[in-house]
Amino acid sequence: MLILALIRVMVIFTHKSCLMHIPLVTFQKLQYSFLLATIVISPLLISCHKDIPTNELQTSPGVMAVSNTASVQNLVTGSVIRELWNNNPGNDVAQIPLQTTPSTITPLTALQVLVNSGENYGERIRGYIVAPTTGSYTFWISADDAGEVWLSTDAQPSNKVKIAYTLSWSSSKEWTKFASQKSKPVTLQAGQQYYIEVLHKQGGGGANMAVQWMLPGGVIESPIPGSRLAAYTATEAADPAYTNSSVIDLYGQHDITINGKAISGGSAPLIKLTNCYNIKITGNKLSNGTNVGIYLYNCENITIENNFFTKVSTGVYADHTKGGIVVNNNQFLNMQGPFPRGQFVQFNNVKGASSSISNNRGENIIGQSFAEDAISLYQSEGTASSPINIKGNWIRGGGPSASGGGIMLGDQGGAYLYASENILVDPGQFGMAVSGGHHNTIINNSIYGKQQSFTNVGLYVNDIGGFKTSDLRVTNNKVRYYNKDNYQNNAWLSPNSLKPEGWDANQWGANLDPSILPQVMITKK
Helix, strand or coil, X not given: CHHHHHHHHHHHHCCCCCEEECCCEECCCEECCCCEECCEECCCEEECCCCCCCCCCCCCCCCCCCCCCCCCCCCCCCCEEEEEECCCCCCCHHHCCCCCCCCEEEEECECECCCCCCCCEEEEEEEEEEECCCEEEEEEEEEECEEEEEEECCCCHHHEXXXXXXXXXXXXXXXXXXXXXXXXXXEECECCEEEEEEEEEECCCCCEEEEEXXXXXXXXXXXXXXXXEEECCCCCCCXXXXXXXXXXXXXXXXXXXXECEEEECCXXXXXXXXXXXXXXXXXXXXXXXXXXXXXXXCCEEEEEECCEEECCCCCEEEEEECCCXXXXXXXXXXXXXXXXXXXXXXXXXXXXXXXXXXCCEEECCECCECCCCCEEEXXXXXXXXXXXXXXXXXXXXXXXXXXXXXXXXXXXXXXXXEEECCEEECCCCEEEEECCEECCEEECCEEEECCCCCCCEEEEECCCCCCCEECCEEECCEEEEECCCCCECCEEECCCCCCCECHHHCEECCCCCHHHCCCCCCCCC
């Protein structure tokens, strides 16, 4: 058994281990009032896990390196921005420190990067893509070690969705190794700019990344050329200069925006909406209250985004509301509880289409918080065509509650809940769970937990309180979780529950550690 274990370890770790390196020679940056350039001679990397065709791109045309700044000047026409983070180990896209200043910013005149361009870096490539004709387009990505393509429904980055990705390495322009490398057909309008973003993570060994597309007539452009691209011109929005405000309590209001407020203290919800619809809450700071940050009752089509919640009992509590409740791109720090509060976000009887809890960042620090479930879906339902999406959230920290954990689906029932691509580190007693309901999904999440006095299990399915699970899918998740006795307890399938679809395709005991999340997650103040 020991020999077999060692062989398995070797298989896991040797796909990029036998590398020969010629040292990287980098000339010092020369800075003038009119010119800033870096000359780089790329290393030759020879990896045993793949062969690089000799006719592949080996030089990067027209590269202009820029020092640690947040913008690029004098970008060439037909280019996109490449933001590069050096000295960034790991193989997962989630490990790119996007909230920090990149090492360099350069333009690219096609959606591909230098083959064998180095090790231990992450990059974000972004700009606009323009469709030459109206019709259906299909995208592919190849990358080593991992890559994602995000495309917006318009020119706004906030509307981007992930359309193609690879979780493991592929050779340069190897488009069909994984089904996820190919997008579903996307309808684009001629002449319209669409925001596009490519994330690429390179660990050790040979590096590559390229994106191609197929035009409506069947022609494939590989890679997508600069003639289809335009430079990203917007700058990242800085945290707003908040205006102090008293508690906001609205009844029957609609079609308004609550923006840029700093609301603090007291025993009432800091923002409370009752019987409201079509309201946007954005760019606010909600802090130091003994009640919840935002409370919704019997509301519909409420968007809560880019807010900062800290030291409140629960960040967002949506109670008996209709559809269209969107809680995206917020940051949460140190929820105070106590039970039954203590969540970053809780949906209680949220029912209808077009709801989401996505791309939020939440952190609870032991001794500064008392958390329950980070994200809780209680008796909540999406629809078959529009499930409630719980996607791309970063969650770190939980406890010391013996009942609270990371993401809970189907609490006392619920349906059409879809949890994907969330990353959880030390979230509490458990990582992710389903305790009832039908047509729920947990897929492509990463869950890590170290041993603590309250830890139990990484991912579990258990029909609780007579609420049966059915039509459940739990698959392709990576889990490494240590219980309070410091034994790996990655998963538990209760004897009273049916085995979910895809259960055996999960990676129990995956090679995960706390570095799957960046050291600094919370950037708002």
